[in-house]
Structure formats: C-alpha cells, structure tokens
Amino acid sequence: AQKITQTQPGMFVQEKEAVTLDCTYDTSDPSYGLFWYKQPSSGEMIFLIYQGSYDQQNATEGRYSLNFQKARKSANLVISASQLGDSAMYFCAMREASGGSYIPTFGRGTSLIVHP
Amino acid sequence: DAEITQSPRHKITETGRQVTLACHQTWNHNNMFWYRQDLGHGLRLIHYSYGVHDTNKGEVSDGYSVSRSNTEDLPLTLESAASSQTSVYFCASSASHGLAGRSYNEQFFGPGTRLTVL
Numbered sequence: 505a506q507k508i509t510q511t512q513p514g515m516f517v518q519e520k521e522a523v524t525l526d527c528t529y530d531t532s533d534p535s536y537g538l539f540w541y542k543q544p545s546s547g548e549m550i551f552l553i554y555q556g557s558y559d560q561q562n563a564t565e566g567r568y569s570l571n572f573q574k575a576r577k578s579a580n581l582v583i584s585a586s587q588l589g590d591s592a593m594y595f596c597a598m599r600e601a602s603g604g605s606y607i608p609t610f611g612r613g614t615s616l617i618v619h620p
Numbered sequence: 621d622a623e624i625t626q627s628p629r630h631k632i633t634e635t636g637r638q639v640t641l642a643c644h645q646t647w648n649h650n651n652m653f654w655y656r657q658d659l660g661h662g663l664r665l666i667h668y669s670y671g672v673h674d675t676n677k678g679e680v681s682d683g684y685s686v687s688r689s690n691t692e693d694l695p696l697t698l699e700s701a702a703s704s705q706t707s708v709y710f711c712a713s714s715a716s717h718g719l720a721g722r723s724y725n726e727q728f729f730g731p732g733t734r735l736t737v738l
Contacts, residue, residue: 539726549710549729595662606651606670606714607678608727612662 507531508598508611515616517586524571525581525614527596535601538579539608540570543593552594555579586618622647626711626730634738639698641733643711651714652694653727654678654686656707663710669694670716701737709733 509528517523529538540552555563555570563570567587571580579598583590593615597608624645633639645652654666655678665678667686675686683705685697698705712727 541729547708547732549712549727551726551728554726606716606725607653607665607668610655610663612660 506611507609508596510594510596510611510614512614513612515614517583517616517618519588519618519620520585522582522584523586523616525583525594525596525616527579527581527611529577529579529596529598531577531598531600533600537599537601537608538570538572539597539599540568540579540581541595541597541610542590543595543613544589545592549595553581583616588618588620591616591618624711624713624728624730626709626733628733629731630734632736632738633701635701635703637701639701639735641696641698641709641711641735643694643696643730644692645711645713645728645730646692647713647715647728648691649713649728650691650716652688653712653714654684654694654696655710655712656680656705657710657732658707666696666709667694698735701735703737705735706737707735709735 536557538555542550553565553568555572562572567584569582593613595613596611599608627642650671653668655663664680666684669675669688710732711730714727715725
C-alpha cells in the first residue's frame with residue numbers, strides 16, 4: 505500500500521483564487537512529519553511547509569497552509585490567492601520517526617496550473 | 621551561501637558504459653540522498669548515507685552504487701548503464717537534527733541531472 509497518496513494528477517485554478525491539493529498518508533507510527541515541496545518547470549525542488557504529527561495547530565507559511573486532519577490521515581496543502589508563478593508540480597512527503605529514519609516517502613505529485 | 625550542486629546537469633551515454641553523477645553540498649549535512657524521478661512515479665530513493673563511510677540501499681538500488689568518503693560528496697555510479705536508467709536524478713541533503721527553534725529538518729535538493737542512456 506502506498507504511504508502517500510495524491511489523488512489529483514492535475515488541478516486548474518483561476519489566478520487570485522484559493523486551491524487545495526490533497527494528500528493522504530498511511531502510517532502506524534505515532535510520530536511523523538509531513539512535508540510539501542514545489543517543483544516548477546525549471547526542475548528544482550523547493551520546500552514549502554512542514555507539519556509534525558504532534559503539532560496542535562495547522563502549519564502556515566505565507567500563502568501556504570496545511571489542513572491537517574490527523575484522524576482522517578490527510579494533510580492537504582491550501583494555497584491562497586493563487587499566482588501564475590504557483591504553476592508547478594507539488595509533492596507531499598512523509599517521514600516516520602521510528603528507527604531514527606530521516607527518509608521521507610514522496611507521493612506521485614499533483615500538477616497545478618494557474619490560469620490568468 | 622550554502623548550496624547543493626550536481627554535475628553534469630545533462631548527460632547522454634551508451635548502454636553498458638559506467639557513469640558517475642556528482643553531488644556536492646556545502647551545508648555540512650550528515651544525511652545525503654539520491655533519488656530518481658520518472659513520470660508517474662514521483663521521487664524514488666536509490667541510495668542514502670547518514671555520514672562518512674555509511675551507505676544504504678533505497679527502494680530502487682539495483683544497478684547503482686554510492687560511496688561517502690567525506691561529508692560534502694556522495695557520487696552516484698551506474699555500473700553498466702541501461703536504457704531503463706534514463707531519468708532525472710536528484711541529490712538531496714538534510715541535517716540530522718532540526719535547526720535551532722525547529723523540530724524538523726527538511727531536505728535540500730540539487731538542481732537535478734538529466735541522464736539519457738541510448
């Protein structure tokens with residue numbers, strides 16, 4: 505079974521609107537971290553936001569927020585006020601803490617296109 | 621500024637040749653990783669290292685090897701390149717512990733190497 509599932513291969517949004525990118529995860533480890541990365545067409549991977557499993561509040565970083573629903577095992581990325589530069593691939597990743605592993609597992613990504 | 625670099629950025633080689641992709645980081649990170657990215661598969665882990673002289677296999681390690689002789693470098697070698705190894709390769713690094721005031725340590729990625737095996 506996949507540990508990270510991103511069910512939306514592609515998403516479209518109008519400029520200035522908000523968009524939610526879905527991510528569900530599967531783990532039995534009580535301690536884990538969730539990451540979102542952005543990959544624009546230039547290819548580099550850019551870290552966006554992190555949510556720890558014990559964090560009481562949803563993470564926010566500027567226009568990015570993470571809608572963390574622990575019981576549902578979902579960690580959706582919300583981008584507010586979309587900009588043309590937000591067009592990119594977005595990857596959700598999870599790192600489990602057991603065994604001292606530093607290795608995140610990545611989802612297959614969601615392609616976001618922002619229309620003017 | 622600290623950075624992570626990869627070379628070459630583009631490489632075309634022939635089946636059966638040995639190829640080495642370089643990765644160099646100046647973050648002084650203990651952890652280094654090699655991934656390949658293929659359409660529809662996201663990022664898949666090839667090898668990783670938690671420190672000098674430490675190397676470990678990832679989920680798609682067959683046909684690849686790495687060595688870690690210092691903190692800064694983790695070269696990836698394709699012993700005998702195959703067409704199935706045509707891909708974009710990313711190197712990444714991360715700290716062993718969160719930076720001051722943070723509980724997490726994200727990965728920093730290199731710009732990627734596009735490898736074509738003919």
